[in-house]
Amino acid sequence: xxxxxxxxxxxxxxxxxxxHDQALWxxxxxxxxxxxxxxxxxxxxxxAAAIKAHAMSRLDHYLELFEARATANGAVVxxxxxxxxxxxxxxxxxxxxxxxxxxxxxxMLTEECHLNPHLEAHGIEVVDTDLGERIxxxxxxxxxxxxxxxxxxxxxxxxxxxxxKMGTRAxxxxxxxLAEAARADLRGRFLGAEAGITGVNFAVAELGAxxxxxxxGNADLGTALPRLHIACMGLEKIIPxxxxxxxxxxxxxxxxxxxxxxxxxxxxxxxxxxxxFHIVIVxxxxxxxxxxxxxRSTLSCIRCGACMNTCPVYRRSGGHSxxxxxxxxxxxxxxxxxxxxxxxxxxxxxxxxxxxxxxCPVRIELHTQLLAWRRVLASRGLVSPLKLWSMAVLAWVLRxxxxxxxxxxxxxxxxxxxxxxxxxxxxxxxxxxRELPAPPRESFRDLYRLRMPRGPKT
Amino acid sequence: xxxxxxxxxxxxxxxxxxxxxxLTLLERLGVEVEFPTAQTCCGQPMFNxxxxxxxxxxxARFAAVFARYDHVVSPSxxxxxMVRHHYEELGIADPALAGLRPRxxxxxxxxxxxxxxRAVQAEFPHKVGLHQSCHGLRELRLASGSERVIAxxxxxxxxxxxxxxxxxxxxxxxxxxxxxxxxFAVGEEAVSCAMGRDRISDHQQAGAEVITGxxxxxxxxxxxxxxxxxxxIRVLHVAEILCGDRVP
Amino acid sequence: MSRQRIFDAIRRNRPxxxxxxxxxxxxxxxxxxxxxxxxxxxxxVGGQAESLASRTQIPALLKQRFPEAKIVSSLAxxxxxxxxxxxxxxxPHDLAGVDLAVLDGVFGVAENGCVWVPEENMRWRALxxxxxxxxxxxxxxxxxxxxxxxxxxxAAALSAxxxxxxxxxxxxxxxxxxxxxxxxxxxxxxxxxLVPE
Numbered sequence: 074x075x076x077x078x079x080x081x082x083x084x085x086x087x088x089x090x091x092x093h094d095q096a097l098w099x100x101x102x103x104x105x106x107x108x109x110x111x112x113x114x115x116x117x118x119x120x121a122a123a124i125k126a127h128a129m130s131r132l133d134h135y136l137e138l139f140e141a142r143a144t145a146n147g148a149v150v151x152x153x154x155x156x157x158x159x160x161x162x163x164x165x166x167x168x169x170x171x172x173x174x175x176x177x178x179x180x181m182l183t184e185e186c187h188l189n190p191h192l193e194a195h196g197i198e199v200v201d202t203d204l205g206e207r208i209x210x211x212x213x214x215x216x217x218x219x220x221x222x223x224x225x226x227x228x229x230x231x232x233x234x235x236x237x238k239m240g241t242r243a244x245x246x247x248x249x250x251l252a253e254a255a256r257a258d259l260r261g262r263f264l265g266a267e268a269g270i271t272g273v274n275f276a277v278a279e280l281g282a283x284x285x286x287x288x289x290g291n292a293d294l295g296t297a298l299p300r301l302h303i304a305c306m307g308l309e310k311i312i313p314x315x316x317x318x319x320x321x322x323x324x325x326x327x328x329x330x331x332x333x334x335x336x337x338x339x340x341x342x343x344x345x346x347x348x349x350f351h352i353v354i355v356x357x358x359x360x361x362x363x364x365x366x367x368x369r370s371t372l373s374c375i376r377c378g379a380c381m382n383t384c385p386v387y388r389r390s391g392g393h394s395x396x397x398x399x400x401x402x403x404x405x406x407x408x409x410x411x412x413x414x415x416x417x418x419x420x421x422x423x424x425x426x427x428x429x430x431x432x433c434p435v436r437i438e439l440h441t442q443l444l445a446w447r448r449v450l451a452s453r454g455l456v457s458p459l460k461l462w463s464m465a466v467l468a469w470v471l472r473x474x475x476x477x478x479x480x481x482x483x484x485x486x487x488x489x490x491x492x493x494x495x496x497x498x499x500x501x502x503x504x505x506x507r508e509l510p511a512p513p514r515e516s517f518r519d520l521y522r523l524r525m526p527r528g529p530k531t
Numbered sequence: 532x533x534x535x536x537x538x539x540x541x542x543x544x545x546x547x548x549x550x551x552x553x554l555t556l557l558e559r560l561g562v563e564v565e566f567p568t569a570q571t572c573c574g575q576p577m578f579n580x581x582x583x584x585x586x587x588x589x590x591a592r593f594a595a596v597f598a599r600y601d602h603v604v605s606p607s608x609x610x611x612x613m614v615r616h617h618y619e620e621l622g623i624a625d626p627a628l629a630g631l632r633p634r635x636x637x638x639x640x641x642x643x644x645x646x647x648x649r650a651v652q653a654e655f656p657h658k659v660g661l662h663q664s665c666h667g668l669r670e671l672r673l674a675s676g677s678e679r680v681i682a683x684x685x686x687x688x689x690x691x692x693x694x695x696x697x698x699x700x701x702x703x704x705x706x707x708x709x710x711x712x713x714x715f716a717v718g719e720e721a722v723s724c725a726m727g728r729d730r731i732s733d734h735q736q737a738g739a740e741v742i743t744g745x746x747x748x749x750x751x752x753x754x755x756x757x758x759x760x761x762x763x764i765r766v767l768h769v770a771e772i773l774c775g776d777r778v779p
Numbered sequence: 780m781s782r783q784r785i786f787d788a789i790r791r792n793r794p795x796x797x798x799x800x801x802x803x804x805x806x807x808x809x810x811x812x813x814x815x816x817x818x819x820x821x822x823x824v825g826g827q828a829e830s831l832a833s834r835t836q837i838p839a840l841l842k843q844r845f846p847e848a849k850i851v852s853s854l855a856x857x858x859x860x861x862x863x864x865x866x867x868x869x870x871p872h873d874l875a876g877v878d879l880a881v882l883d884g885v886f887g888v889a890e891n892g893c894v895w896v897p898e899e900n901m902r903w904r905a906l907x908x909x910x911x912x913x914x915x916x917x918x919x920x921x922x923x924x925x926x927x928x929x930x931x932x933x934a935a936a937l938s939a940x941x942x943x944x945x946x947x948x949x950x951x952x953x954x955x956x957x958x959x960x961x962x963x964x965x966x967x968x969x970x971x972x973l974v975p976e
Contacts, residue, residue, distance in 0.1 A: 316927070
């Protein structure tokens with residue numbers, strides 16, 4: 074199903090659409106308040122973009138440096154060309170150590186690579202420990218947002234879920250009560266886990282360090298108890314220097330949730346005594362994006378989700394309407410790079426308002442890239458024949474001012490003369506909920522010619 | 532100074548009043564204005580649909596028609612953004628076009644930046660909601676925008692504030708998109724209309740009697756929703772208010 | 780082998796070199812009183828802050844603040860006596876019942892209420908997370924304005940680090956309808972006690 078159809082289904086519940094829109098707008102407002110406290114915000118954004126552009130231009134060097142430093146630190150670095158290889162590597166590490174129970178903190182990469190189903194198919198229990206991710210895991214559905222995975226759910230729905238899965242009181246929906254129940258349940262699972270899997274927010278090349286940001290402390294609890302920590306990262310997570318962390322961390326949480334920083338910013342360099350630390354670096358299509366000048370900057374994304382929170386379309390269509398692991402504007406420019414045919418409606422799921430480009434903390438020109446994708450899709454014959462045909466007719470009309478004027482005259486007369494049911498026919502998408510403009514007798518150029526004999530006023 | 536007036540195709544056909552107001556306003560300020568009738572459209576509908584080759588003849592025509600003017604002024608932020616920011620991507624090897632692009636200005640931008648107008652002689656005793664059309668806001672930077680941390684400004688707002696009796700209302704979301712978005716309005720009709728209704732309710736709650744803006748396209752979309760629901764809020768292009776037109 | 784394939788692809792596809800923008804200029808975000816800003820920031824992220832005249836006041840403060848705490852693990856200089864032997868403890872799972880952990884923080888960050896805690900100050904990485912309540916003892920004079928200065932300060936120490944964490948407030952979640960709940964999986968409260976040195 075394509076985006077407009079799923080969005081139509083979502084918006085059919087107007088009250089819920091309004092609720093979803095307001096929940097995300099609230100976060101956008103929190104973000105606005107937080108960034109307004111930082112007078113050098115725009116300078117920070119420019120720096121972040123420049124650091125990422127530099128890192129991507131020397132990505133091979135920094136990945137080698139990272140690997141060398143991490144290895145010297147006692148970590149084991151693995152390389153995965155794609156999702157299946159990541160799954161094989163992780164499952165191999167777990168199987169070799171007889172691991173049956175794994176706790177995982179937030180990692181969009183492992184969502185992208187479908188790690189959980191792979192491990193479960195091999196008889197390994199994987200528990201997502203970020204509360205939002207745990208909620209959607211229990212519902213057997215994907216996250217609808219990369220920072221707030223359960224933003225599409227109401228507390229009553231979560232209450233019902235927890236009642237069924239964790240035995241909370243029927244009908245109880247107090248967030249404090251539900252979070253407490255999840256805490257009790259998950260702390261038991263942390264203590265019972267034999268391995269912890271985390272994502273990576275930043276990989277610092279000169280240190281061989283992996284930096285993970287959470288609010289719950291789940292990445293730390295999940296890796297500080299078991300004897301095996303596996304960190305999974307896309308190869309674009311590399312930043313050159315420790316000093317660069319200051320730039321990115323100042324941008325990340327403010328953009329994501331309006332917090333000045335996440336509760337925990339954890340720096341993993343060496344394994345704990347008696348424990349193992351593995352880092353899996355995944356390509357899965359990223360190196361190919363390096364070759365595309367117009368889309369390369371998507372590799373700078375720090376997954377803050379600000380473009381989703383500000384996107385008027387995302388807010389009113391929900392994350393699941395995008396049908397891709399990363400929804401919203403950034404997802405709509407990444408997804409067609411993976412499968413243009415499958416995701417061909419996403420670059421059109423935008424009014425091109427440009428708010429995403431202005432909130433992006435690393436200055437990805439998202440709306441420009443959405444437009445660029447439309448050109449790519451059209452050149453590959455992936456836009457609908459109806460759109461192609463109507464644009465060709467329009468272009469033909471506009472090619473000649475006399476033709477344009479005649480077509481306009483006929484159109485205005487038809488609009489005035491035709492009965493309403495013919496104009497507002499089922500094919501008229503504009504007229505489904507909107508009136509067409511009332512056609513004037515004269516066009517502007519008619520009126521201009523009429524007043525010309527009087528001569529222009531001075 | 533000779534100014535070429537570029538009237539967007541749909542304004543020409545459906546909103547001639549906005550075009551006339553632009554012409555009148557410019558003439559009243561002593562500008563020598565011409566409307567070359569060989570113009571048609573900037574090509575944005577095709578371009579934004581991904582069909583750059585279909586937009587190219589429009590751009591070539593635009594260059595041929597307007598190259599001889601000192602400035603080209605248009606009552607549309609979106610069409611001006613198309614010319615100024617996106618014609619380059621069409622790969623037209625006309626040196627005249629490269630020189631012309633920066634001289635193409637949205638009306639309020641022209642008044643504010645070129646003529647240095649800070650106040651207009653007009654009266655409009657109504658509560659007005661200013662809709663910040665996105666391309667004017669984020670591509671032409673007619674105002675600071677709520678996303679960025681910079682000193683606040685708004686060229687359109689400052690001109691409207693000089694209109695006697697006009698009271699600008701404060702919106703809860705000062706610059707959210709109305710959901711027009713060209714072919715988006717049709718291709719994503721459900722979301723487009725949801726966005727439009729939300730904009731209208733923001734203006735309504737702020738007490739606006741009239742919604743204005745620099746792009747008639749956004750206003751056409753809002754007007755379509757307003758009229759369908761029998762809402763009495765009217766839409767007027769900012770040029771109509773600045774030249775002293777009455778609510779029709 | 781995938782490693783080689785990935786590097787081949789990167790070298791084939793990488794864009795022309797772009798310069799690193801260089802070290803970060805001094806932030807214009809200035810604090811006339813970094814310590815006061817730090818305390819305010821700690822409170823704004825859900826933590827508490829207390830200024831002490833000397834480390835000798837720590838045990839009394841904790842007795843007053845955490846009268847219920849039974850299992851206490853303290854590694855901070857001047858901290859209360861521990862009821863759990865951390866040094867000879869062989870397994871972090873034994874920390875599951877800790878009510879109160881008292882650790883030394885190295886410095887605070889004024890802009891966001893962060894406190895830097897390296898592994899050497901916690902003995903077990905699990906301790907500051909598994910404890911029900913966390914107290915960080917932080918030298919007041921060590922406060923830095925922003926994260927830029929924090930990383931400048933850490934520059935020499937980081938390469939020798941095993942693990943370290945910037946802690947800003949207690950653990951929290953807003954994953955249920957954006958309602959902030961303090962005490963997600965980690966500590967239910969964070970108290971930052973500021974000491975002269």
